Amino acid sequence: MATGALARGDAAGSADITALQSVLAAENAAVYGYGLAGAQLSGGQLSAARQYWTVHRAARATLSAMIAERGAQPGAAAVAYRPPFPVNSAGAAVSLAAVLEDGVVRAYLGLVALDDQGLRAFGAQGMQAAAIRAAFWRGSTTAFPGLPASALRTG
């Protein structure tokens, strides 16, 4: 029985680390992506991009520490990330920022499904912050940030 409990603990810990690594990867992509976007922005949008870039760098540090505390090596950022479309205008930069934040929302959503209540709450708070930033760039709100359409029931 003790072995089974240990095995369950290991499995939960492994799931926690996997989910945290996914969030770290999304934050790494956001840090890089905001650098791309910022090059096309000016004025208030550039200020917002700089502010959010700083937020993502801080989140990256926090997540790395959380992963290390669990005995794992935080995933390294890639040297470069390919944007989903050419970022050669302010409009494209704003779209990229929204896409990046959507990705961060989805990554934090993974934490909410874990058994660890602290990680659930951390994930939900991360979702809220990223969803607010995504709504800022998009100029509108959505009903179900982070949830794929397949997770919603119809009819």
Next chain:
Amino acid sequence: MMLPLAATASCGVPDLLAPPPGPTPSVRTLRASITAEQSLVDTYQRVLAAHPALTAMLRPFLTQHDDHLAQLKSRLIIPPHVKATPLPSPPAPASPPTSARAAIGMVGDAERAAAAAQLGRLAAATPSLAQLLASIAASEATHAVALSALNPAGG
């Protein structure tokens, strides 16, 4: 050989005379979320009844709350042999302020409170319900921010 009922109960056989088990914590959480979401919808409807000029501004948010409510209700499945307990009615919302700006502030406050309350329900929810609640909370957080930026004509 016929065993006395007390003996069968102590042998792990279900006690046929016991009342059916009550709802699980996750079901109670779901019901509380439905009631809270209904309360938010009621608040919007009262504000719109008092301030029809705000309809264009507030309708998109109300539509998303209708979507939230539909998703939550779709997850409340009552087995056919169980008599459904009516959902508790939400408390009547406060009367909207006469000022349009203050009325928007009222729904913004309600959104913030709703988002915070959803986070408090995560611990008792199943993983998939927790993700739905966290997504709804993120949507409500974006609403609160968007509402604070609205500027109704005439104050």
